[in-house]
Amino acid sequence: MSAAWASVIAVGAGTAALKAVGPVAVGGRRLPPRLLELLSMLAPALLAALVIDEGFASGRSLVLDARVAGLAAGGVAVALRAPIWAVVVAGAAATALVRLVT
Amino acid sequence: MGRGVRVAAPLMPAALALGASFGVLARTAHVGAVAAVVMSATTFAGSAQVAAVSVLGAGGGVAAAVAAALLLNARYAPIGISIGESFRGRFLRRLTEAQLVVDESWALAGGGTPAFDRGVFLGAGAALWVAWTGGTAIGALLGGVIGNPSSLGLDGAFAALFLALVGSQLRSRRALAAAAGGALIAVALTPVTPPGVPILAATAAAVAGWRRV
Numbered sequence A: 001m002s003a004a005w006a007s008v009i010a011v012g013a014g015t016a017a018l019k020a021v022g023p024v025a026v027g028g029r030r031l032p033p034r035l036l037e038l039l040s041m042l043a044p045a046l047l048a049a050l051v052i053d054e055g056f057a058s059g060r061s062l063v064l065d066a067r068v069a070g071l072a073a074g075g076v077a078v079a080l081r082a083p084i085w086a087v088v089v090a091g092a093a094a095t096a097l098v099r100l101v102t
Numbered sequence B: 001m002g003r004g005v006r007v008a009a010p011l012m013p014a015a016l017a018l019g020a021s022f023g024v025l026a027r028t029a030h031v032g033a034v035a036a037v038v039m040s041a042t043t044f045a046g047s048a049q050v051a052a053v054s055v056l057g058a059g060g061g062v063a064a065a066v067a068a069a070l071l072l073n074a075r076y077a078p079i080g081i082s083i084g085e086s087f088r089g090r091f092l093r094r095l096t097e098a099q100l101v102v103d104e105s106w107a108l109a110g111g112g113t114p115a116f117d118r119g120v121f122l123g124a125g126a127a128l129w130v131a132w133t134g135g136t137a138i139g140a141l142l143g144g145v146i147g148n149p150s151s152l153g154l155d156g157a158f159a160a161l162f163l164a165l166v167g168s169q170l171r172s173r174r175a176l177a178a179a180a181g182g183a184l185i186a187v188a189l190t191p192v193t194p195p196g197v198p199i200l201a202a203t204a205a206a207v208a209g210w211r212r213v
Helices: A003-025 A033-040 A042-056 A066-079 A084-101 B002-028 B033-042 B046-057 B062-073 B076-086 B091-098 B103-108 B118-145 B154-169 B173-189 B197-211
Strands: none
Touching: A003 B033, A003 B046, A003 B062, A003 B076, A003 B091, A033 A042, A033 B076, A033 B197, A042 A066, A042 B076, A042 B103, A042 B154, A042 B173, A042 B197, A066 A084, A066 B154, A084 B002, A084 B154, B002 B033, B002 B046, B002 B103, B002 B118, B002 B154, B033 B046, B033 B118, B046 B062, B062 B197, B076 B103, B076 B118, B103 B118, B103 B154, B154 B173, B173 B197
16 A cells, blocks of 8 residues: 555544544533533634644744735624634635735 | 535535635645545545545655644544444444544534434435535546635634534533633644644543533
8 A cells, every 4th residue: 555545544533533532432421510611612722722823833933925815804804793704715815915016 | 314404505605615715625635536525435534535635745754744633633532432322233233324424524513512403413414425526526636726715714614613512512601611721722732733633632621511500
Protein backbone atom coordinates (compact mmCIF):
# COMPACT_ATOMS: atom_id res chain seq x y z
CA MET A 1 0.00 0.00 0.00
CA SER A 2 1.27 3.49 -0.82
CA ALA A 3 2.12 5.97 1.93
CA ALA A 4 -0.75 8.16 0.73
CA TRP A 5 -3.40 5.45 1.08
CA ALA A 6 -2.02 4.22 4.42
CA SER A 7 -2.30 7.79 5.73
CA VAL A 8 -5.80 8.28 4.30
CA ILE A 9 -7.03 5.11 6.04
CA ALA A 10 -5.29 5.75 9.37
CA VAL A 11 -6.28 9.43 9.59
CA GLY A 12 -9.84 8.60 8.50
CA ALA A 13 -10.28 5.84 11.08
CA GLY A 14 -8.67 7.85 13.87
CA THR A 15 -10.74 10.96 13.13
CA ALA A 16 -13.97 8.95 12.86
CA ALA A 17 -13.25 7.49 16.30
CA LEU A 18 -12.48 10.90 17.85
CA LYS A 19 -15.66 12.42 16.40
CA ALA A 20 -17.77 9.46 17.53
CA VAL A 21 -16.62 9.26 21.17
CA GLY A 22 -19.31 11.65 22.42
CA PRO A 23 -22.25 10.77 20.16
CA VAL A 24 -21.73 7.00 20.58
CA ALA A 25 -20.81 6.85 24.28
CA VAL A 26 -23.14 9.58 25.53
CA GLY A 27 -25.82 9.32 22.80
CA GLY A 28 -29.29 10.02 24.23
CA ARG A 29 -28.29 9.75 27.88
CA ARG A 30 -28.49 12.81 30.13
CA LEU A 31 -25.21 14.13 31.46
CA PRO A 32 -24.87 15.41 35.05
CA PRO A 33 -25.76 19.15 35.24
CA ARG A 34 -22.32 20.06 36.61
CA LEU A 35 -20.66 18.45 33.58
CA LEU A 36 -23.09 20.15 31.18
CA GLU A 37 -22.21 23.46 32.76
CA LEU A 38 -18.53 22.78 32.18
CA LEU A 39 -19.16 21.72 28.58
CA SER A 40 -21.15 24.91 27.93
CA MET A 41 -17.94 26.84 28.61
CA LEU A 42 -16.17 24.78 25.94
CA ALA A 43 -17.59 26.87 23.10
CA PRO A 44 -16.21 30.28 24.13
CA ALA A 45 -12.83 28.76 25.10
CA LEU A 46 -12.44 26.80 21.87
CA LEU A 47 -13.79 29.48 19.54
CA ALA A 48 -11.47 32.11 21.03
CA ALA A 49 -8.53 29.76 20.45
CA LEU A 50 -9.70 29.21 16.86
CA VAL A 51 -9.73 32.99 16.30
CA ILE A 52 -6.07 33.10 17.39
CA ASP A 53 -5.22 30.06 15.28
CA GLU A 54 -7.00 31.19 12.10
CA GLY A 55 -6.17 34.86 12.52
CA PHE A 56 -2.58 34.94 13.73
CA ALA A 57 -0.90 31.52 13.66
CA SER A 58 1.43 30.58 10.85
CA GLY A 59 2.92 27.19 11.68
CA ARG A 60 4.59 27.75 15.04
CA SER A 61 4.72 31.53 14.91
CA LEU A 62 2.20 34.27 15.59
CA VAL A 63 2.21 36.83 12.79
CA LEU A 64 0.35 40.01 11.86
CA ASP A 65 -0.63 39.76 8.20
CA ALA A 66 -3.59 40.50 5.92
CA ARG A 67 -5.83 38.31 8.09
CA VAL A 68 -5.81 41.07 10.73
CA ALA A 69 -7.72 43.26 8.27
CA GLY A 70 -10.21 40.41 7.82
CA LEU A 71 -10.64 40.12 11.58
CA ALA A 72 -11.06 43.89 11.94
CA ALA A 73 -13.66 44.03 9.17
CA GLY A 74 -15.42 41.02 10.68
CA GLY A 75 -15.35 42.72 14.07
CA VAL A 76 -16.97 45.85 12.65
CA ALA A 77 -19.62 43.71 10.98
CA VAL A 78 -20.29 41.91 14.28
CA ALA A 79 -20.56 45.25 16.11
CA LEU A 80 -23.09 46.43 13.50
CA ARG A 81 -25.08 43.24 14.19
CA ALA A 82 -24.60 42.07 10.61
CA PRO A 83 -25.71 38.50 9.79
CA ILE A 84 -23.04 35.78 9.78
CA TRP A 85 -22.76 35.65 6.00
CA ALA A 86 -21.95 39.39 5.92
CA VAL A 87 -19.28 38.92 8.58
CA VAL A 88 -17.71 36.13 6.51
CA VAL A 89 -17.84 38.16 3.28
CA ALA A 90 -16.38 41.23 5.05
CA GLY A 91 -13.54 39.10 6.45
CA ALA A 92 -12.68 37.60 3.06
CA ALA A 93 -12.95 40.90 1.19
CA ALA A 94 -10.76 42.86 3.61
CA THR A 95 -8.12 40.11 3.69
CA ALA A 96 -8.07 39.82 -0.10
CA LEU A 97 -7.94 43.61 -0.54
CA VAL A 98 -4.94 44.00 1.78
CA ARG A 99 -3.15 41.14 -0.02
CA LEU A 100 -3.89 42.82 -3.34
CA VAL A 101 -2.38 46.17 -2.38
CA THR A 102 0.62 44.95 -0.36
CA MET B 1 -32.09 20.45 8.46
CA GLY B 2 -33.12 23.04 5.88
CA ARG B 3 -32.30 25.78 8.35
CA GLY B 4 -28.85 24.29 8.82
CA VAL B 5 -28.22 24.39 5.07
CA ARG B 6 -29.32 28.04 4.99
CA VAL B 7 -27.12 28.94 7.95
CA ALA B 8 -24.12 27.24 6.35
CA ALA B 9 -24.80 28.56 2.83
CA PRO B 10 -22.53 31.62 3.13
CA LEU B 11 -19.68 29.30 4.12
CA MET B 12 -20.15 26.91 1.21
CA PRO B 13 -18.18 28.95 -1.37
CA ALA B 14 -15.34 29.23 1.15
CA ALA B 15 -15.47 25.51 1.96
CA LEU B 16 -15.55 24.70 -1.76
CA ALA B 17 -12.52 26.89 -2.45
CA LEU B 18 -10.61 25.56 0.56
CA GLY B 19 -11.47 22.01 -0.56
CA ALA B 20 -10.10 22.86 -4.00
CA SER B 21 -6.89 24.21 -2.48
CA PHE B 22 -6.55 20.96 -0.50
CA GLY B 23 -7.01 19.03 -3.75
CA VAL B 24 -4.26 21.07 -5.42
CA LEU B 25 -1.99 20.55 -2.40
CA ALA B 26 -2.62 16.78 -2.53
CA ARG B 27 -1.61 16.77 -6.22
CA THR B 28 1.67 18.51 -5.53
CA ALA B 29 2.32 16.09 -2.63
CA HIS B 30 1.76 13.12 -5.00
CA VAL B 31 -1.38 11.99 -3.22
CA GLY B 32 -3.66 10.75 -6.00
CA ALA B 33 -6.96 12.43 -6.82
CA VAL B 34 -9.00 9.41 -5.63
CA ALA B 35 -7.10 9.23 -2.33
CA ALA B 36 -7.58 12.99 -1.79
CA VAL B 37 -11.34 12.82 -2.40
CA VAL B 38 -11.71 9.70 -0.22
CA MET B 39 -9.81 11.51 2.52
CA SER B 40 -12.11 14.56 2.35
CA ALA B 41 -15.21 12.34 2.36
CA THR B 42 -14.11 10.20 5.31
CA THR B 43 -11.90 12.45 7.45
CA PHE B 44 -13.79 15.72 6.75
CA ALA B 45 -11.50 17.98 8.79
CA GLY B 46 -9.65 20.61 6.78
CA SER B 47 -6.65 21.55 8.88
CA ALA B 48 -5.82 17.93 9.76
CA GLN B 49 -5.96 16.86 6.11
CA VAL B 50 -3.73 19.74 5.04
CA ALA B 51 -1.28 18.84 7.81
CA ALA B 52 -1.15 15.14 6.87
CA VAL B 53 -0.66 15.81 3.16
CA SER B 54 1.95 18.51 3.85
CA VAL B 55 3.96 16.07 5.97
CA LEU B 56 3.73 13.42 3.22
CA GLY B 57 4.75 15.98 0.59
CA ALA B 58 7.79 16.91 2.64
CA GLY B 59 8.79 13.23 2.83
CA GLY B 60 7.87 12.95 6.50
CA GLY B 61 6.44 9.43 6.45
CA VAL B 62 3.09 7.88 7.35
CA ALA B 63 3.51 7.90 11.15
CA ALA B 64 4.38 11.60 11.28
CA ALA B 65 1.53 12.49 8.91
CA VAL B 66 -1.03 10.52 10.92
CA ALA B 67 0.21 11.89 14.26
CA ALA B 68 0.02 15.51 13.05
CA ALA B 69 -3.51 15.04 11.74
CA LEU B 70 -4.88 13.23 14.80
CA LEU B 71 -3.35 15.81 17.13
CA LEU B 72 -5.27 18.50 15.23
CA ASN B 73 -8.47 16.46 15.44
CA ALA B 74 -8.16 15.53 19.12
CA ARG B 75 -10.47 18.47 19.95
CA TYR B 76 -13.33 16.59 18.30
CA ALA B 77 -13.49 14.25 21.30
CA PRO B 78 -14.53 17.01 23.79
CA ILE B 79 -16.61 18.72 21.08
CA GLY B 80 -18.48 15.47 20.45
CA ILE B 81 -19.05 14.89 24.16
CA SER B 82 -20.52 18.40 24.48
CA ILE B 83 -23.31 17.50 22.01
CA GLY B 84 -23.43 13.76 22.69
CA GLU B 85 -26.79 13.96 24.45
CA SER B 86 -28.54 15.08 21.27
CA PHE B 87 -27.65 11.96 19.29
CA ARG B 88 -30.38 9.32 19.23
CA GLY B 89 -30.97 5.95 17.68
CA ARG B 90 -28.84 2.95 16.85
CA PHE B 91 -25.06 2.74 17.13
CA LEU B 92 -24.51 2.96 13.39
CA ARG B 93 -26.71 6.03 13.01
CA ARG B 94 -24.96 7.88 15.83
CA LEU B 95 -21.57 6.87 14.41
CA THR B 96 -22.55 8.19 10.96
CA GLU B 97 -24.09 11.47 12.16
CA ALA B 98 -21.04 12.07 14.36
CA GLN B 99 -18.90 12.31 11.22
CA LEU B 100 -20.59 15.64 10.38
CA VAL B 101 -18.88 17.20 13.41
CA VAL B 102 -16.58 20.03 12.33
CA ASP B 103 -15.90 23.30 14.16
CA GLU B 104 -18.33 25.19 11.93
CA SER B 105 -21.29 22.76 12.07
CA TRP B 106 -20.90 22.46 15.84
CA ALA B 107 -20.66 26.22 16.44
CA LEU B 108 -23.38 27.27 13.98
CA ALA B 109 -25.81 24.88 15.69
CA GLY B 110 -25.04 26.33 19.12
CA GLY B 111 -22.82 23.45 20.20
CA GLY B 112 -22.04 23.27 23.90
CA THR B 113 -25.10 25.34 24.83
CA PRO B 114 -28.56 24.16 25.91
CA ALA B 115 -29.85 25.70 22.66
CA PHE B 116 -27.95 23.17 20.51
CA ASP B 117 -30.09 22.40 17.46
CA ARG B 118 -29.48 18.93 16.04
CA GLY B 119 -31.30 19.73 12.78
CA VAL B 120 -29.15 22.79 12.14
CA PHE B 121 -26.07 20.71 12.96
CA LEU B 122 -26.99 17.96 10.48
CA GLY B 123 -27.96 20.42 7.73
CA ALA B 124 -24.89 22.61 8.14
CA GLY B 125 -22.61 19.58 8.44
CA ALA B 126 -24.02 17.95 5.30
CA ALA B 127 -23.83 21.20 3.30
CA LEU B 128 -20.21 21.78 4.32
CA TRP B 129 -19.37 18.13 3.60
CA VAL B 130 -20.70 18.41 0.06
CA ALA B 131 -18.79 21.66 -0.56
CA TRP B 132 -15.55 20.37 0.98
CA THR B 133 -15.58 17.00 -0.81
CA GLY B 134 -16.74 18.52 -4.11
CA GLY B 135 -14.10 21.23 -3.86
CA THR B 136 -11.42 18.59 -3.26
CA ALA B 137 -12.46 16.74 -6.41
CA ILE B 138 -12.30 19.97 -8.44
CA GLY B 139 -8.86 20.86 -7.08
CA ALA B 140 -7.43 17.36 -7.42
CA LEU B 141 -8.65 16.95 -11.01
CA LEU B 142 -8.20 20.46 -12.39
CA GLY B 143 -5.17 21.40 -10.32
CA GLY B 144 -3.38 24.48 -11.60
CA VAL B 145 -6.44 25.93 -13.35
CA ILE B 146 -7.50 27.41 -10.01
CA GLY B 147 -5.66 30.45 -8.75
CA ASN B 148 -4.00 30.77 -5.37
CA PRO B 149 -6.84 30.52 -2.81
CA SER B 150 -5.07 32.78 -0.33
CA SER B 151 -5.57 35.71 -2.75
CA LEU B 152 -9.32 35.27 -2.16
CA GLY B 153 -8.85 35.97 1.55
CA LEU B 154 -10.51 32.73 2.64
CA ASP B 155 -8.28 32.34 5.70
CA GLY B 156 -9.43 35.79 6.82
CA ALA B 157 -13.04 34.73 6.24
CA PHE B 158 -12.73 31.80 8.64
CA ALA B 159 -11.00 33.96 11.25
CA ALA B 160 -13.90 36.43 11.00
CA LEU B 161 -16.42 33.60 11.27
CA PHE B 162 -14.91 32.31 14.51
CA LEU B 163 -14.80 35.88 15.82
CA ALA B 164 -18.53 36.28 15.12
CA LEU B 165 -19.27 32.93 16.76
CA VAL B 166 -17.23 33.68 19.88
CA GLY B 167 -18.96 37.08 20.06
CA SER B 168 -22.34 35.36 20.14
CA GLN B 169 -21.14 33.25 23.09
CA LEU B 170 -20.08 36.11 25.37
CA ARG B 171 -23.33 36.46 27.26
CA SER B 172 -21.92 36.08 30.77
CA ARG B 173 -18.78 36.92 32.71
CA ARG B 174 -18.08 33.21 32.95
CA ALA B 175 -18.12 32.85 29.18
CA LEU B 176 -15.86 35.88 28.91
CA ALA B 177 -13.39 34.27 31.32
CA ALA B 178 -13.42 31.03 29.33
CA ALA B 179 -12.87 32.89 26.03
CA ALA B 180 -10.04 35.00 27.46
CA GLY B 181 -8.44 31.87 28.89
CA GLY B 182 -8.75 30.00 25.60
CA ALA B 183 -7.20 32.86 23.64
CA LEU B 184 -4.34 33.22 26.15
CA ILE B 185 -3.57 29.49 26.05
CA ALA B 186 -3.52 29.56 22.24
CA VAL B 187 -1.20 32.60 22.19
CA ALA B 188 1.11 31.05 24.77
CA LEU B 189 1.35 27.59 23.22
CA THR B 190 1.42 28.34 19.47
CA PRO B 191 5.16 29.16 19.41
CA VAL B 192 6.20 26.17 21.54
CA THR B 193 3.97 23.21 20.63
CA PRO B 194 3.09 21.39 17.38
CA PRO B 195 -0.01 22.69 15.55
CA GLY B 196 -3.20 21.29 17.09
CA VAL B 197 -1.95 21.27 20.67
CA PRO B 198 -2.82 24.95 21.38
CA ILE B 199 -6.47 24.48 20.35
CA LEU B 200 -6.77 21.21 22.23
CA ALA B 201 -5.19 22.72 25.36
CA ALA B 202 -7.51 25.75 25.11
CA THR B 203 -10.42 23.45 26.01
CA ALA B 204 -8.98 23.49 29.56
CA ALA B 205 -10.02 27.17 29.76
CA ALA B 206 -13.62 25.97 30.01
CA VAL B 207 -12.77 25.35 33.66
CA ALA B 208 -12.06 29.09 34.09
CA GLY B 209 -15.66 29.91 33.22
CA TRP B 210 -16.98 26.93 35.13
CA ARG B 211 -15.51 27.78 38.52
CA ARG B 212 -16.32 31.48 38.42
CA VAL B 213 -19.99 31.99 39.19
